[in-house]
Amino acid sequence: MENKFTKYDLNSMNSNLLYFGTQIEHACQLGSNIAKDLFSEDPDEFMILGMGGSAIGADLLKSVIKQATGESIRININRNYDVPTYINNNTLVIASSYSGDTEETLSAFEKAIDKTDKLFAITSGGKLEKICREKDIPFLKIPPGFQPRAALAYSFFGLLYLFINNNLVNDEFNYEMRLSIAELSNNIKKITERYSSHENSNPAFRLANNLFGQIPVVYSSAGLLDSVNMRWRGQFNENAKSLCFGNVLPEMNHNEISGWVLPQDMISRFRIILLRDKSVNSRIKVRLEAIKEIFTSMGLEVDEFYGIGEHFLSRLFDLIHLGDWASYYLAVLNKQDPMAIPLIMKLKEILAKTRTE
The missing domain is CATH 3.40.50.10490 (Glucose-6-phosphate isomerase like protein; domain 1)
Incomplete structure (x- = not known):
C-alpha cells in the first residue's frame, strides 16, 4: 500500500496528520497570547459564526464546555448568512473563517457588527482580517496554507484560549483546561x-x-x-x-x-x-x-x-x-487525493458567476 500513498496523496495530507501535534503546540502558543480583558463587561451569551472546517472548532469548544459545566454557558453556532434578531450588546460574536473570505460568515459578521460591540475573529487573512483592522476589532491571526479542516488546532485552541484568557467561563474551567492541554500535549505523539x-x-x-x-x-x-x-x-x-x-x-x-x-x-x-x-x-x-x-x-x-x-x-x-x-x-x-475537494471547488465556480458585487 506504500506506493498508493505517494500515488494518491498528491498534496501531502499525510504530513498534516503526522505533524498535528506540532500544530497543537503552535496553536496553544498563539492562543495563549490573546489579550486579556478584551471586553469591558462579561457577555451573557456567545454566538460563533463559521462554516465547514472553520466551524468544527466551535462545535468542539461547545462540547468541552458542556462536559465541564453542564448547561450553564449559552453558546450558539451560526452556520448561515444572517444572525438571530436577539443578538445585542450582551452577546459576544466570534467569526471563525480560515480563509477570511467565507461568504456566509462575512455576511453574518457584518450584520452582527451593527448589533453588538463585543466582537472577535479568528482567520488567516482575507476580507475578515481587513474588516477587523478597519473597525479595530480584535482578532487572532493564524497561519495560512492549510485546508480549513486541516487547521483544526488553530480554530479550536484559538477559541479555547479566548475563553480562558478572558475568564469567560470560570476559574475551575480554566484550571481543568490547563490540565487537559498538558495531558494532550504529552499524549499527542503516542496518539499519532x-x-x-x-x-x-x-x-x-x-x-x-x-x-x-x-x-x-x-x-x-x-x-x-x-x-x-x-x-x-x-x-x-x-x-x-x-x-x-x-x-x-x-x-x-x-x-x-x-x-x-x-x-x-x-x-x-x-x-x-x-x-x-x-x-x-x-x-x-x-x-x-x-x-x-x-x-x-x-x-x-x-x-x-x-x-x-x-x-x-x-x-x-x-x-x-x-x-x-x-x-x-x-x-x-478509494484512489482519491485526500486533500483535493473538486466538487466544492466546482460549486464555488458556479456561485462566483452569480455574484452581483
Whole structure:
C-alpha cells in the first residue's frame, strides 16, 4: 500500500496528520497570547459564526464546555448568512473563517457588527482580517496554507484560549483546561504513532479497510460527542470522497431507528460506527448497547471506539485523530487525493458567476 500513498496523496495530507501535534503546540502558543480583558463587561451569551472546517472548532469548544459545566454557558453556532434578531450588546460574536473570505460568515459578521460591540475573529487573512483592522476589532491571526479542516488546532485552541484568557467561563474551567492541554500535549505523539502505522493493529487503518466499499453511519451521544460525530462525517466526505451519515442518541431512537428496514437491498451496504465516552449519561450507554444489539441481529457490522485519556479533551482529540486517519486511509483505498475537494471547488465556480458585487 506504500506506493498508493505517494500515488494518491498528491498534496501531502499525510504530513498534516503526522505533524498535528506540532500544530497543537503552535496553536496553544498563539492562543495563549490573546489579550486579556478584551471586553469591558462579561457577555451573557456567545454566538460563533463559521462554516465547514472553520466551524468544527466551535462545535468542539461547545462540547468541552458542556462536559465541564453542564448547561450553564449559552453558546450558539451560526452556520448561515444572517444572525438571530436577539443578538445585542450582551452577546459576544466570534467569526471563525480560515480563509477570511467565507461568504456566509462575512455576511453574518457584518450584520452582527451593527448589533453588538463585543466582537472577535479568528482567520488567516482575507476580507475578515481587513474588516477587523478597519473597525479595530480584535482578532487572532493564524497561519495560512492549510485546508480549513486541516487547521483544526488553530480554530479550536484559538477559541479555547479566548475563553480562558478572558475568564469567560470560570476559574475551575480554566484550571481543568490547563490540565487537559498538558495531558494532550504529552499524549499527542503516542496518539499519532498509534494511528499512523500501516498495520492491522492500527484501529484507524483497520477501520478504513473495513469501510472500503461500504457506507459509514456514525452514531454517538448528543451534547458531548455530537461534535466529533460531525467531524468524522465531514472527514469521510471531504477526504475519502465518500458518503457518510450519522445521528445522535437519544433522538435517533425515536425516529431514525425505524428506517433501518428499507430499501432492503441497500441495508447491507452500511457499516455502523459507535463513538463512545465514559462520561456520557448512563441511560445513553444502555441505549448504545441496545442499538448495537439490534444492528448486529440484522447482520450489520458494528465498530465502536472510546477515546483514550484521563481528561475529556484528550479523549475528544483521540477520537478526532482516529477519524482523521481512517478517512485518510479510506481516501487512498478509494484512489482519491485526500486533500483535493473538486466538487466544492466546482460549486464555488458556479456561485462566483452569480455574484452581483
